[in-house]
Every structure is written in structure tokens, then in C-alpha cells.
Amino acid sequence: MGAIAEALQDIHRRIDDALAASGRPAASTRLLAVSKTFPAEAIRAAHAAGQTAFGESYLQEALAKIEQLADLELEWHFIGPIQSNKTRPIAEHFAWVHGVDRLKLAERLSAARPAEMPPLDVCLQVNIGGEASKGGVAPAEAIVLARRIAALPRLKLRGFMAIPRPTPGRAEQRTQFRQLRELFDRARADGLAIDTLSMGMSDDLEAAIMEGATIVRVGSAIFGARSKTTREGQI
Numbered sequence: 001m002g003a004i005a006e007a008l009q010d011i012h013r014r015i016d017d018a019l020a021a022s023g024r025p026a027a028s029t030r031l032l033a034v035s036k037t038f039p040a041e042a043i044r045a046a047h048a049a050g051q052t053a054f055g056e057s058y059l060q061e062a063l064a065k066i067e068q069l070a071d072l073e074l075e076w077h078f079i080g081p082i083q084s085n086k087t088r089p090i091a092e093h094f095a096w097v098h099g100v101d102r103l104k105l106a107e108r109l110s111a112a113r114p115a116e117m118p119p120l121d122v123c124l125q126v127n128i129g130g131e132a133s134k135g136g137v138a139p140a141e142a143i144v145l146a147r148r149i150a151a152l153p154r155l156k157l158r159g160f161m162a163i164p165r166p167t168p169g170r171a172e173q174r175t176q177f178r179q180l181r182e183l184f185d186r187a188r189a190d191g192l193a194i195d196t197l198s199m200g201m202s203d204d205l206e207a208a209i210m211e212g213a214t215i216v217r218v219g220s221a222i223f224g225a226r227s228k229t230t231r232e233g234q235i
């Protein structure tokens with residue numbers, strides 16, 4: 001078995017164990033394989049091992065890979081920061097967008113979503129850690145914004161996404177994920193029809209699953225360590 005297939009097997013084991021430990025149903029968390037900075041061949045290897053959903057953060061790099069892999073049946077998720085002048089290619093080439101955090105952006109994505117495609121699945125990014133450097137709407141404003149996004153015609157609001165403050169402590173990880181989960185519960189109690197909590201990465205997926213993650217976004221634990229910079233100069 002190749003290294004990527006083996007790593008995927010390990011991740012599935014970690015996901016299954018965490019679901020079992022938290023008393024959640026098997027298969028209630030999906031794996032999004034984050035392939036940013038890795039070549040199309042790595043994605044091919046993951047697909048051959050059964051993985052179909054892939055996350056990318058840098059638009060130019062993603063579009064090149066989407067074209068190179070057009071022969072495969074893949075589900076592409078855009079998980080990076082979104083510049084408002086890039087909404088059209090994102091709306092045209094992706095199935096999901098995880099980092100929506102302002103109304104203007106959501107309106108542009110909705111307007112650009114081609115009529116022949118299904119509505120674009122989106123998550124509202126929430127700045128749980130309160131870090132000035134991170135994207136995401138403040139938790140106190142999230143439900144009002146979620147309502148307005150849910151009303152846009154060509155988007156389907158699926159739920160919330162967060163990138164918490166990095167911390168090695170499991171308890172502190174869980175505290176941050178719990179905040180997103182509580183927001184999700186409140187939004188649903190308020191009548192929003194959402195089903196997705198996109199949270200948890202290579203180092204903290206167990207904590208995220210314990211708190212209810214329905215999608216974990218895992219990169220380095222599948223594809224290996226990323227070099228610090230990419231063509232677009234971002235990590």
C-alpha cells in the first residue's frame with residue numbers, strides 16, 4: 001500500500017475511534033482531504049484509495065489541479081481566505097466554500113453561481129478564538145449573518161466552520177470547538193436548517209469530533225508536511 005493510502009487508513013481509524021468514544025454514530029463525520037500545496041498526483045493516489053472530497057486554499061493552484069483531474073469524479077471544497085474579486089471562479093468550480101464570513105462575499109458567490117449547477121454549499125466561518133489576524137465573523141454576530149446568507153437564492157447554508165487558536169491542550173481545544181457547537185445548536189433552535197460543523201484538523205480532530213464535528217479538514221496527516229510558502233506566498 002502507498003504512503004497516502006496508509007495515512008488515509010490511519011485517519012479513518014482515528015475518526016472511527018473518536019466517534020465511538022463520544023457515543024456518536026459511525027460515519028457521522030466526513031473526511032475532507034486538504035490537498036493544498038500538494039500535486040495532482042497525490043490527489044490521484046488518495047482518490048485511488050477511496051477519497052473523493054478535497055480541500056484547497058489557493059485559487060490558482062486549485063484551478064490548475066481541477067483541470068488536471070477533470071477525468072475523476074471529485075468534490076472540491078474551497079477552504080482558504082476569499083478575495084471578493086475571485087468569487088466567480090470559486091462559484092464556478094467548487095461544490096463547497098467553507099470560509100464565507102461577510103454578506104457581500106456571500107452575495108457575490110450567489111450571483112456568480114451558474115444556473116445549471118446545484119446551489120453552492122457554504123459554511124459561515126466564525127472567529128471562535130477572537131484572533132485579530134483570522135477571518136471569520138464574531139460569534140455574537142454569527143446567527144444574524146447566517147440568516148441573511150441562508151436567504152440567498154444560489155447558496156445553501158450548511159453550517160459553521162472555525163479555525164481555532166492553536167493549542168496543544170486537549171481540554172482547551174475542546175473548549176473552543178464547544179463554543180462553535182453551542183452556536184450551531186442555538187442557530188438550529190432558532191430555526192436555521194443547517195447540518196454541518198466543519199472543525200478539526202490533523203492535530204485536533206479527536207477534540208473536534210468529541211464536540212460534534214461533521215466534517216474534519218485534514219491535510220498534513222494525509223499528505224505530509226507542507227513547506228512554509230507556496231507560489232502565492234501564503235502558508
Ligand SMILES: *Cc1c(COP(=O)(O)O)cnc(C)c1O
Pocket residue numbers: 034036057079080163201202203217218219220221
Ligand atoms: C491547511 C488547512 C487545513 C489542514 O491543516 P492540517 O493541519 O494540515 O491538517 C484545515 N483547514 C484549513 C482552513 C486549512 O487552511
